[in-house]
């Protein structure tokens with residue numbers, strides 16, 4: 795085999811590996827929803843707690859919101875190197891079924907510390923002036939297409955708020971506007987407050 799052929803063969807093997815990965819994530823039509831969902835655990839946690847805290851918890855999240863995020867990753871209005879290729883390979887029916895599957899799971903507790911009193915006070919003033927609870931509801935449990943924020947991973951909340959601000963996360967320009975209208979110090983306090991709820 796010439797070195798050129800060998801290189802091509804190597805590339806082929808990589809391609810096959812990539813296809814096998816996508817296939818194992820998305821699965822054959824014959825796979826049950828449990829089988830399809832089990833591949834999500836590699837990043838979102840086998841028991842709903844992601845090992846990498848910059849990744850969101852999806853167990854117990856609002857069903858409508860989960861579906862819309864999968865749709866947006868597939869459409870490309872929300873982009874992420876890890877998540878986009880997975881969503882790209884999902885059909886609408888899979889997205890709806892996966893959203894329903896994860897929404898009915900219990901929301902796990904990360905046991906993040908409550909925000910200290912003065913941080914919570916600052917957060918509540920900012921939350922009150924922006925009116926976050928008008929959409930995310932009183933206990934930040936969310937509803938329908940509005941996500942639950944209470945108890946979400948601190949690192950993920952900070953990352954996604956920063957992504958809204960830079961519009962790296964471009965799937966909801968209204969949220970980006972709100973995040974840019976709020977100071978970074980207030981947002982840092984809000985993240986501490988939400989994580990500890």
Ligand code: HEC
Pocket residue numbers: 819830831833834835836837838848849850851852859860861863864873874876877880892941953954963
């Ligand atoms: C290789 C790792 C990986 C795998 C496997 C994976 N995800 Fe993700 N997922 C991510 C990352 C990273 C993010 C956050 C992206 C960002 O920061 O914008 C994410 C975000 C999401 C979100 C948005 C949550 C929110 O709060 O906004 C949903 C919904 C989601 N994933 C569902 C799934 C489903 C369903 C599967 C299985 C079919 C899956 N993911 C498999 C890495 C992964």
Ligand code: HEC
Pocket residue numbers: 850862920921924925926927928929930939940941942943946951954955965966969972976984
């Ligand atoms: C007008 C309604 C509204 C208001 C007010 C609002 N939000 Fe949101 N928020 C939403 C919606 C809808 C989404 C889902 C966006 C999407 O589809 O990606 C969202 C998403 C988010 C997310 C991403 C959650 C995740 O899992 O990725 C965070 C964090 C967030 N909001 C924080 C806040 C904070 C903090 C405030 C107040 C400073 C606030 N929001 C005010 C409607 C609102």
